[in-house]
Amino acid sequence: MRRYEETHPWMTFSLDLGKEMDHESWMLLGEAVSKMDHIAGVPLHPAVASELNQVYLSKGAHATTQIEGNTLSEDEVRRRLDHDLKLPPSREYLGQEVDNVIEGYNLIIKHLVEDKPIALTPKRIKEFNAIVLRDLPPEEGVTPGEVRTGSVTVGNVYRGAPAGDCEYLLSAMCEWLDAIRATEGPLHRPMAVLAAIMAHLYTAWIHPFGNGNGRTARLIEYQMLIQAGAPSVAAHVLADHYNRTRTEYARQLRLTSAREPYSVKGLIKYALQGLVDGLTQQIDEIRNDQFRVMWVNFIHEEFHDKDTPACSRQRKLVLALSPGEMTPRSKVRELSPALAIAYAGKEEKTVTRDLNTLREMDLIRVRRNTRGTITALRPNIARLRAFMPLVANADGI
Known part of the structure; x- marks a missing residue:
């Protein structure tokens, strides 16, 4: 022993x-x-x-x-x-x-x-x-x-x-x-x-x-x-x-x-x-990383064959937005060096037009003030849910 x-x-x-x-x-x-x-x-x-x-x-x-x-x-x-x-x-x-x-x-x-x-x-x-x-x-x-x-x-x-x-x-x-x-x-x-x-x-x-x-x-x-x-x-x-x-x-x-x-x-x-x-x-x-890759690919597909300067700015803008949080409109020009260059010398109405275009394409969600002016925005990544299988909410069954 x-x-x-x-x-x-x-x-x-x-x-x-x-x-x-x-x-x-x-x-x-x-x-x-x-x-x-x-x-x-x-x-x-x-x-x-x-x-x-x-x-x-x-x-x-x-x-x-x-x-x-x-x-x-x-x-x-x-x-x-x-x-x-x-x-x-x-x-x-x-x-x-x-x-x-x-x-x-x-x-x-x-x-x-x-x-x-x-x-x-x-x-x-x-x-x-x-x-x-x-x-x-x-x-x-x-x-x-x-x-x-x-x-x-x-x-x-x-x-x-x-x-x-x-x-x-x-x-x-x-x-x-x-x-x-x-x-x-x-x-x-x-x-x-x-x-x-x-x-x-x-x-x-x-x-x-x-x-x-x-x-x-x-x-x-x-x-x-x-x-x-x-x-x-x-x-x-x-x-x-x-x-x-x-x-x-x-x-x-x-x-x-x-x-x-x-x-x-x-x-x-x-x-x-x-x-x-x-x-x-x-x-x-x-x-989350796979979602990010899918979102980038989705955005590029949405802007396929759209190669005007305005479309290029809009694509850069939506891709620069942080998912899951609202970005103040005042920060749009500062989201990336590429955006800063794209908006250099442009008036504020150019930003407004780009935001309205992205909203109409259902690529962003916006927040407005009492006057109807866009004050903040976020990417509408919920669009990707359409590519995912339908799953019931177990709590609601």
Whole structure:
């Protein structure tokens, strides 16, 4: 009998789906896989796709490090990612922590692109820990990438697994997770997502390293979500969720080992709900971009074969309007440099004629004062609803 079986009886390397997964968790799991496929199957403009990747890479790096106490803001992390953040010597270690996590994420994607093996092994886990601790101030008893030899307290709540068992536990964890991921049939993808969550939890339980265990756990989870078919942007969602709900994150982790029967049901549902919510937000962002592209194409079609100077101004004007908000008429000439040039030397009645033309084409909605003068306008993107399937309002059925 190994010592951890006495000190950490909750580490059983088993998952009773009948007890730990209720109907809501199964629905969330199916929804998460479906949303991952939705995101993966949407073509985006290369510039938009690149920006989306950068945004969620910085979110992931910010979340993974902030949970551990890094004080850089999300904006500062993005600037660090863009090589546009110079920190004073006293704070440079904060930037190094971010650099290391980004390196870990990029290594996973690099190996994926190059079709290199990314199987989870103790060696791979140690490599992740070496990366997250690279070039950081040295700590007594901590060797990056090497399993600890002494005891460690996890958040002042409980002690990590006995040091002498850590090597064995890492191997047992990897074998168990491989078995979960080997599930065949329609449950293959859902079980792979569950394996990613369990990998995070067991790494936190084992706490195999002197430092960097949380960051290592989230790199493991990221890799396993990628292996479960999550697009790279979607694989950052869980880390962002944990960071935005840090108090609940810590509570759910604590409850898994607080008392018998050591249930992980609450943690699984908490993680899956956050995953679904984050994926929903990403889909909304992608849909908004698709709407923008459709609107631009629609406007160009409306002005097809209309190449007079007036039509050119009107097309530029409607495309420069911000969707979802009213633009004051007084700001029309300032919406873009191209519009400023187009209206240079033109009288105000020219603006009035252009606005009336766009209103007659049903391309804008306007607000008028008591005298009937147009005071504000917005693009009539509701026109695009005609190209979308009819959906009943469930509340009105």
